[in-house]
Amino acid sequence: MLRYPQFDPIAVRIGPLAVHWYGLMYLFGFGLVYLLGRWRIAHDKVAGGFSPRDLEDLIFYSVIGVVAGGRLGYVLFYKPSYYFTHPLEIFYLWEGGMSFHGGLLGVILVMLYFARKRGVSFFTVSDFIAPLIPLGLAMGRLGNFINGELWGRPTTVPWAMVFPQSGDGIPRHPSQLYELGLEGIVLFILMWWFARKPRPTGQVSALFLIGYGTFRFLVEFTREPDNFLGLLAGGLSMGQWLSIPMVLMGILMFVFTARRPSR
Numbered sequence: 001m002l003r004y005p006q007f008d009p010i011a012v013r014i015g016p017l018a019v020h021w022y023g024l025m026y027l028f029g030f031g032l033v034y035l036l037g038r039w040r041i042a043h044d045k046v047a048g049g050f051s052p053r054d055l056e057d058l059i060f061y062s063v064i065g066v067v068a069g070g071r072l073g074y075v076l077f078y079k080p081s082y083y084f085t086h087p088l089e090i091f092y093l094w095e096g097g098m099s100f101h102g103g104l105l106g107v108i109l110v111m112l113y114f115a116r117k118r119g120v121s122f123f124t125v126s127d128f129i130a131p132l133i134p135l136g137l138a139m140g141r142l143g144n145f146i147n148g149e150l151w152g153r154p155t156t157v158p159w160a161m162v163f164p165q166s167g168d169g170i171p172r173h174p175s176q177l178y179e180l181g182l183e184g185i186v187l188f189i190l191m192w193w194f195a196r197k198p199r200p201t202g203q204v205s206a207l208f209l210i211g212y213g214t215f216r217f218l219v220e221f222t223r224e225p226d227n228f229l230g231l232l233a234g235g236l237s238m239g240q241w242l243s244i245p246m247v248l249m250g251i252l253m254f255v256f257t258a259r260r261p262s263r
Contacts, residue, residue, distance in 0.1 A: 001171050004161040007146045025143030029136035034059055036132045046198050050128055058114055058129065065106030067093070073102010077238060078226060096149070100137070100216075101242040123202040123257075130208040131191040137212075138184025145176040152178075152222045166224075175223040182215040202257035209250030213243040 012019040037055040050058075074097045075083045075090055083090050111129065115122045144150045151163040152173025160171035190211055195204045220240045225231050229238055 001158070001160050001162070002174075004148065004163055004174075006164060007148070009147050021146045022143040025139040025146070029139035030059060030063060032135045032139065033062075033129075033132045036135065037129075040128070040132070044196065046195070054118065058110070058125070061110040061114060062107050062129075065108075065110035066103040067098075067106075069106015069109070070098035070100070070103035073099030073105060077102065077242065078229065099242075101239075101246075121201065123205055127195070127199075127201060127204040130205050131188070131195040133208065134184050134188035134191060134212075138180045138188070141176050141180035141184060145174065145180070150176055151224055152176075153224050155222070172224065173222040175219055178219045178222060179216070182219060183212055187211045187215060200257045200260035202253055202260070206250045206253035206257060209246045210254065211250075213246030213250060216240075217243045217247070 007021065009020055009022065010018045011021045011024055034055065037050075037059070038052060041050055041052060041055060071090065071093060077099055079097070107129075108126075111125045112122055115125045118125075148163050148165040151161075151166055152175030154170045155173045156171070157173070159174065161174050162169055162171055166172065187208075191204070191208060194207055217240050220237045220243070223237070223239070225237045231237055232241060
């Protein structure tokens with residue numbers, strides 16, 4: 001069994017101001033998206049003809065989409081009855097509670113707006129941004145690990161960890177690190193390799209849906225379900241049920257877009 005490094009969730013204190021590692025991870029994540037996007041614009045001929053200003057605008061709107069969509073997704077997917085009776089607490093972002101799937105919907109709306117504003121197809125925008133996302137997700141999972149939250153299910157594997165925040169002293173899967181590795185690093189390598197060559201419009205986006213949905217579905221078998229939800233129908237978690245439509249939609253998109261000429 002490995003010892004969980006007990007991190008201080010606060011990175012910096014300046015008087016009454018406390019800067020949390022989790023917030024910094026979001027900042028680092030968007031910073032990586034920006035740097036990778038600038039690299040694609042400068043070196044990748046299949047990057048969709050975007051300019052640095054386009055990238056900056058897209059990231060600015062995406063920050064809003066991630067925060068608003070992630071929070072509303074958590075409210076609607078995970079605790080609707082609670083927040084409907086405590087509506088003001090929807091705005092208590094400092095108490096945590098974000099949903100990736102809600103954040104994804106928020107970013108999709110942002111991309112729809114951006115594509116219409118720029119006069120290009122939605123998939124031209126999504127194919128450009130999709131390979132940039134996984135390392136940003138990795139930073140979010142690192143933030144979860146530093147906070148000691150979203151821990152895994154009990155296990156006897158040699159690398160199990162006891163998360164003090166769980167309060168039970170039981171060795172568990174470090175599922176945050178599994179997600180960091182699969183949804184972050186492995187998916188980034190796969191997406192970056194796939195997007196470097198001309199592909200039919202929409203296929204890069206489809207691969208992201210398939211890849212993320214599959215990895216999230218698998219990792220959820222090692223992640224402790226939310227105690228207020230538990231496992232749902234079929235013995236699956238909420239994260240798994242939300243990932244299934246992603247994979248199915250991605251497969252349909254991949255097959256449909258394969259008929260288009262490569263760009």
